[in-house]
Amino acid sequence: MRPKNLDEIVGQQHVIGTDTALYKMIKKGHVPSILLFGEPGIGKTSIAQAIAGTVNRPFIPINATTAGKKDIEHAVTIAKQEGKLILFIDEVHRFNKAQQDYLLPHVENGLITLIGATTENPFHDVNPAIRSRCGQIKELRRLSSKDVEELLRRALSDKEDGLGAVNITMTQEAIDLISSSTNGDARSALNILEDVVMVSKDEKTDQAVVDIQIVKECVENKGFSHDKNGDLHYSLLSCLQKSIRGSDVNAALHYLARLIEGGDLVSICRRILTCAYEDISVAAPDVPMHILAACQSVERLGLPEGRIPLANAVIELCLSPKTNSAYKALDLALEDVRKGMVGEIPMHLRDAHYNGAKVMGHGAGYKYPHDYPNSFVNQQYLPDLLKDRKYYRPKQNGHEKHFAKVYERIEELKKF
Structure with a gap:
């Protein structure tokens, strides 16, 4: 039931529809080298065969996981005997260097047109040398x-x-x-x-x-596919976190369900614990501890019972106040450090707990905050180079409102 030409293809109109440049150039007999990527069963091989049928060229399919250099040599021989051909390489991300080095010159001189197919993201997993020879890189979508x-x-x-x-x-x-x-x-x-x-x-x-x-x-279960090491898996983890960040409980539970069916509890726990600190943070300081406890429960329970603490955790994350100010503040500090903006550590803050430290001036003039009312005393903590630097910008969400008031009060006291 594979399509024999472009006009028999169902779906994928964004790639090969009659209004696309790819359709028009193939109809005129020009076939560029192409990389097709997407989930299994959505038409990568079918489109490649339909292209070959449209331009009436020899078509040789191979699989990169089982093919050797001799398979490539055979394709080149056929191309020299019969004229230009289309070589379809499934799982092209597994193509080895020996195969690649022999094939690519024939792709460059036009003897062979390469159509590669992969279920992985070609920008992550396909050899750059192959990717650069493909003028068209197209993502296929699941059919409606x-x-x-x-x-x-x-x-x-x-x-x-x-x-x-x-x-x-x-x-x-x-x-x-x-x-x-x-x-x-x-x-x-x-x-x-x-x-x-x-x-x-x-x-x-x-x-x-x-x-x-x-x-x-x-x-039953035919519509579900999941590869723990594949691009889809990481997209689902991303969707889970973004749904939590966006406070969409139903979307988050949907992506959680898909990830649970995939069976990788370690990745789920790692991601929701990241969410707790990255997206909830000081807006609800107790939440990270709740999520850690849920993750520990999942480790002990396994499936199917582990889904219960995961459901509790994801709903709490979705409905908790959000802030990213804490790690954003640290990122700004890290940026300064990586640029070399560190300065000299103030003498009054240096370690003075060893013989000779006082002779060097370490700790001289240090004011011990607990000796002052409210355990606060105005003194400089940052190096001179950075003394006026502000990294933390508190938000007015959840518990961070309280932190913001304390922070603002301390900044005011520093002025006196």
Whole structure:
């Protein structure tokens, strides 16, 4: 059921729609080297084959995890014999240096057009030498349920490549269930369709009456995919934190659920503990301790019970007051230090707890705050170079309002 040319492609209109530059140049016979990236089952291989079919060029697919240098040499030989060809390399981020060094000169001289596919982010994982040769880097998106339904209906009616030779009775409810439950994964949807038709088929009459219960059994968990080391995993962690930061409880719980199903509790705990200090911080000083306790509970409980403290933690984070002033203040101080703006440590603050320190003037003139009312005395703590520097800018959220008042009062006292 793969498309044989560009006009048979369903979805991905942002990449290969009739109004795109890529579509227009391919239709005119010019195929640039391309990197396609996105989740499994959303059309990377299909688009590559459709491009080759549109320009009527030889098409050789290989997988970088299993192919060797001989496979590349074979492709070059075919290209020299038959003219320009399209070499499709799946999992291109795993391409090794020997393969790359042999292939790239032939890509540069135009003998071979490279179409690479990867489920990883090419800007992170694909060798820069390969990436730089690809004039087009395109991210594919999951198909909509309508796109998937269109593919299912094509398969049901296609007598040559699909299931059209079977007399199939299938309700709209069953088609909707497959198209909406596979999360835009065309390959998974077509596999499920084939499964439900084959299990429903009467060998004697060549008829298939599809029962909705069979469909429900076949689609269970088919729309969920997760790779703990993949780009999607880190995007989900990012979405979780940004939803917490934005105080959106429902969105945060959605991304938490997806991460829990992925099974990486360590990453979840690390991220929500980061949220507690990065996004809640001094606006609610007790929250980080609550989150640490929740993470420790998760470590002891595991799944499925560990989901309970995680739910409590994420909801508390979402609904707590927010501030980022503490770590932002430290970042400003770090910036000065890294620029070399440190200055001499004031003599009255230097360590005076050893023989000879007083002779050197260490500690001379130091005022011990506990000897003064309210444990405050006005004296200089920063080096002369930075004595007027202000790093902390308190916000008026939650408990930080109290800190802000204390901070402002101390700054006022310093003026006298």
